[in-house]
Amino acid sequence: MFLWVYSTYQSLIILYFAASLFLFILFYYEEENKENHAWRFVFYCAFVFVAGFILNEIIIRLYLGEIAYLKDQVCWGKSSVAACGVKIAVHFLCVTVTNLPVYGLGYLLSLCLLFITFLQHAPRPKKMLFAALCLLECSPFILTFYAGIGQTVRSQFALSFVIAANCGLALLWLPSQSLAKILAGVAVLGLFLNQMHGVLRLTYSDDLRTQSDVFIAHAIENRLSQKGWNKNIPVAFIGTVDQRLNNVSAVGQMIGLSMTEWGRMALHMQSMGIPIQGANAEQIKKAHRLAQTMPSYPQEGFIQALEDFYVVKLGEGLSEVESNLGLQKIHGQL
Numbered sequence: 001m002f003l004w005v006y007s008t009y010q011s012l013i014i015l016y017f018a019a020s021l022f023l024f025i026l027f028y029y030e031e032e033n034k035e036n037h038a039w040r041f042v043f044y045c046a047f048v049f050v051a052g053f054i055l056n057e058i059i060i061r062l063y064l065g066e067i068a069y070l071k072d073q074v075c076w077g078k079s080s081v082a083a084c085g086v087k088i089a090v091h092f093l094c095v096t097v098t099n100l101p102v103y104g105l106g107y108l109l110s111l112c113l114l115f116i117t118f119l120q121h122a123p124r125p126k127k128m129l130f131a132a133l134c135l136l137e138c139s140p141f142i143l144t145f146y147a148g149i150g151q152t153v154r155s156q157f158a159l160s161f162v163i164a165a166n167c168g169l170a171l172l173w174l175p176s177q178s179l180a181k182i183l184a185g186v187a188v189l190g191l192f193l194n195q196m197h198g199v200l201r202l203t204y205s206d207d208l209r210t211q212s213d214v215f216i217a218h219a220i221e222n223r224l225s226q227k228g229w230n231k232n233i234p235v236a237f238i239g240t241v242d243q244r245l246n247n248v249s250a251v252g253q254m255i256g257l258s259m260t261e262w263g264r265m266a267l268h269m270q271s272m273g274i275p276i277q278g279a280n281a282e283q284i285k286k287a288h289r290l291a292q293t294m295p296s297y298p299q300e301g302f303i304q305a306l307e308d309f310y311v312v313k314l315g316e317g318l319s320e321v322e323s324n325l326g327l328q329k330i331h332g333q334l
Contacts, residue, residue, distance in 0.1 A: 011143070013052075014158040018139040020045040022165045025132050028123070075148035084148035091150030092141060095159065106191055107159055110166035111137060113184060117170040136162060160195065167191065198250065205249040205256035212243050213259050216297070217269045220312055221276075223303050229310055236279035236287035237265040239315040241297055260314050279309050287311040 024041055075084050096107050114133070122129060140159040144150060167188040174181040224235070240260040251257060259268040266278035279287065286306070295301045296315040304311045 011157060013049075014139055014142050015161060017049070017142065018136060018158045018161050018165070020049075021132055021136040021139060022161075022169075025129065025136070025169060028129055028132070073147050079148070087149045088141075088144055091144050094150065095140075095156050106163050106195055109187075109191060110163045110170075113170045113187060114166040117173050117184070121173040121175065123173070136165065163191070163195070201248060201250040202255045205245060205251060208245060208249060209243065209256050209258050212241075213265075213268055214272065216241060216260070216314075217265070217272055217274065219298065220265075220303075221269070221274055224310060224312075227303060227305055227310070229305075231275035231277070234277040234279040234283060234309040235266060236284050236309055236311050237263070238284075238287050238291040238311065238313045239296060241314045265312075265314065283309045 024045070027041055075087065079087075097105070118126075118130070118133065138145075140156050140162055170184055171181065171188065174184055229235070237260070241258060243258055245251070245256070249256060259265055266276055269276045287309075290304060290306070290311055291313045294304060294311070294313045296313050302313045304313075
């Protein structure tokens with residue numbers, strides 16, 4: 001099971017790590033003979049973690065070691081220690097301080113609530129408990145420390161679990177029927193509503209973008225058909241569509257972004273059942289030169305037919321490199 005987690009998505013490892021620490025803290029809180037049982041629990045979780053890591057490393061080195069994406073993940077040794085430290089600090093501030101739709105200030109607020117509660121009401125002895133809490137708070141950033149470079153913000157989804165764990169532990173440790181617990185409960189409710197609001201905004205934005213992409217895809221298919229296109233003729237998509245969202249919407253690193261902004265319009269149309277072929281690298285180079293004098297979607301003339309392929313100019317803003325990245329994705333090279 002843990003090997004499957006490793007090979008599916010690295011952030012799931014962080015979620016396992018954070019969940020193990022949270023369970024350890026609960027276990028430590030309830031057990032009478034804390035020290036002996038705690039070390040047994042730590043050994044078991046560490047053994048599963050290390051065993052899965054070793055097996056995953058063996059598989060990667062045997063079968064996936066030459067993939068550039070995996071080789072370029074770690075920045076340590078390629079940049080100075082100071083440069084890696086700056087990248088880690090910038091990423092930490094980006095996730096915890098900036099007004100991102102999902103995280104926002106929720107992590108820092110929940111951490112403050114837990115810290116105040118820990119000082120006054122945490123179970124004793126506190127040394128091992130404090131060490132576990134420190135690891136829990138750092139757990140969403142393990143990949144960042146491991147790679148020495150800021151990870152994609154969307155990979156921090158374990159942070160939502162840590163925010164919930166912080167709130168749950170604070171409420172657990174506070175005395176029952178006390179004013180402090182009532183005030184903490186109100187604060188946790190407000191934090192929950194804030195996090196839920198961010199998630200709902202992102203969900204709404206992604207649905208809005210998806211419907212817009214579907215509309216654009218059908219419009220392009222209709223225009224291509226009018227110009228005599230058939231499924232055997234490749235199509236080069238250039239640029240991105242300027243889709244403006246309303247004030248309720250929120251855009252993340254992936255959520256809410258149009259497929260045109262990823263250079264994946266051909267792939268998106270294929271997923272809709274439209275039998276379209278992406279152009280090759282040489283055709284995309286020609287398309288970029290031609291697109292400089294073409295109007296953008298939805299103006300008349302945004303589609304041009306050449307000898308062996310069609311050019312569709314969606315708009316400005318997507319470089320030739322990004323278009324080639326989309327092309328490689330279509331042909332399964334990444």
